[in-house]
Amino acid sequence: MAEHSNIHLALVHFPVYNKAGEIVVSSVTTLDVHDISRICRTYSVGSFYVVTPLKTQQVLVERIIDHWVKGYGAEYNPTRKESLLKTQMKNSLADVVKDIEDRCGETPLQTVTDARRFPGIVSYGELSAKLGEGHHLLIFGTGWGLERNLIKNADFVLEPIDGAVDYNHLPVRAAIAIILDRLLGRAADG
Amino acid sequence: MAEHSNIHLALVHFPVYNKAGEIVVSSVTTLDVHDISRICRTYSVGSFYVVTPLKTQQVLVERIIDHWVKGYGAEYNPTRKESLLKTQMKNSLADVVKDIEDRCGETPLQTVTDARRFPGIVSYGELSAKLGEGHHLLIFGTGWGLERNLIKNADFVLEPIDGAVDYNHLPVRAAIAIILDRLLGRAADG
Numbered sequence: 580m581a582e583h584s585n586i587h588l589a590l591v592h593f594p595v596y597n598k599a600g601e602i603v604v605s606s607v608t609t610l611d612v613h614d615i616s617r618i619c620r621t622y623s624v625g626s627f628y629v630v631t632p633l634k635t636q637q638v639l640v641e642r643i644i645d646h647w648v649k650g651y652g653a654e655y656n657p658t659r660k661e662s663l664l665k666t667q668m669k670n671s672l673a674d675v676v677k678d679i680e681d682r683c684g685e686t687p688l689q690t691v692t693d694a695r696r697f698p699g700i701v702s703y704g705e706l707s708a709k710l711g712e713g714h715h716l717l718i719f720g721t722g723w724g725l726e727r728n729l730i731k732n733a734d735f736v737l738e739p740i741d742g743a744v745d746y747n748h749l750p751v752r753a754a755i756a757i758i759l760d761r762l763l764g765r766a767a768d769g
Numbered sequence: 770m771a772e773h774s775n776i777h778l779a780l781v782h783f784p785v786y787n788k789a790g791e792i793v794v795s796s797v798t799t800l801d802v803h804d805i806s807r808i809c810r811t812y813s814v815g816s817f818y819v820v821t822p823l824k825t826q827q828v829l830v831e832r833i834i835d836h837w838v839k840g841y842g843a844e845y846n847p848t849r850k851e852s853l854l855k856t857q858m859k860n861s862l863a864d865v866v867k868d869i870e871d872r873c874g875e876t877p878l879q880t881v882t883d884a885r886r887f888p889g890i891v892s893y894g895e896l897s898a899k900l901g902e903g904h905h906l907l908i909f910g911t912g913w914g915l916e917r918n919l920i921k922n923a924d925f926v927l928e929p930i931d932g933a934v935d936y937n938h939l940p941v942r943a944a945i946a947i948i949l950d951r952l953l954g955r956a957a958d959g
Contacts, residue, residue: 658938
């Protein structure tokens with residue numbers, strides 16, 4: 580599989596909706612950090628950002644990364660270390676974009692994903708073709724989905740995974756696995 | 770997406786290998802039960818079997834299923850209830866096969882999956898074409914993979930997900946999401 584160092588992924592915990600449709604900060608699930616890091620490593624993604632404004636949760640995630648990348652965990656489980664090397668904490672999506680600009684000298688095009696259907700969505704094939712050039716940020720929401728303005732301001736909205744028209748309740752970590760495979764997996768490579 | 774009630778999935782906790790290559794019983798991860806149930810529901814799979822010979826773990830899984838399907842959880846979170854309706858505990862893979870025979874009147878063809886490469890593997894396209902007929906059991910191992918004889922006795926061995934030749938450490942729940950999407954997702958439907 581090709582390197583995809585121009586592809587970046589953000590898991591957003593604010594602003595997202597809760598079950599009641601209110602805008603909230605969702606909690607970081609530590610298992611998401613591990614699972615999504617491994618998935619990103621499998622598809623050779625450039626970076627994975629965990630986004631939350633909550634200081635306590637930032638400290639938690641940084642402690643996890645530190646333990647496995649530099650601490651005892653690095654020796655105990657080297658494949659976990661390797662998966663976390665490109666994982667980082669950020670305060671906000673704006674900070675993620677700035678970090679990519681600083682490191683890569685380019686503003687990434689932003690693609691949002693959502694289990695709901697929106698007008699003007701791009702298909703997997705269309706987005707996969709675009710990903711060959713420039714830097715791209717794929718944005719995933721937690722809780723009950725990304726706040727509306729994040730979706731409105733994105734460059735692209737990716738079509739839902741579905742087919743499963745009657746049940747769209749995949750865990751975000753499963754959705755990310757499927758979406759990266761469709762966009763970057765061997766079939767997408769041609 | 771089509772109904773796939775002739776497709777059955779088993780998550781096997783014995784016999785599997787541990788890190789040292791010994792044959793062990795791995796622990797049930799309750800999150801696997803939830804995630805994989807949701808993934809199976811998304812792709813309209815006929816049944817999902819959690820396989821372990823350990824009575825204490827069987828009780829744990831049955832309590833989880835009961836809570837969400839019949840208990841307070843059914844009202845609190847109906848999408849979780851719906852995902853668990855086709856999830857069940859079994860003592861062994863032989864019991865899984867027997868259950869499918871009893872319920873469907875047919876012995877399922879068995880496909881194993883593994884992160885390693887074996888001779889005579891079938892591709893996603895080949896297996897996807899076969900899944901249109903008869904009953905099929907897709908078998909996934911936990912820990913460091915399914916015991917060798919399970920692989921030797923299977924009807925088919927599915928090719929690894931890879932491309933990622935240098936890193937094959939996906940969590941089993943992520944591997945199942947990707948594999949079901951490749952075999953049963955819209956692209957596979959044609």
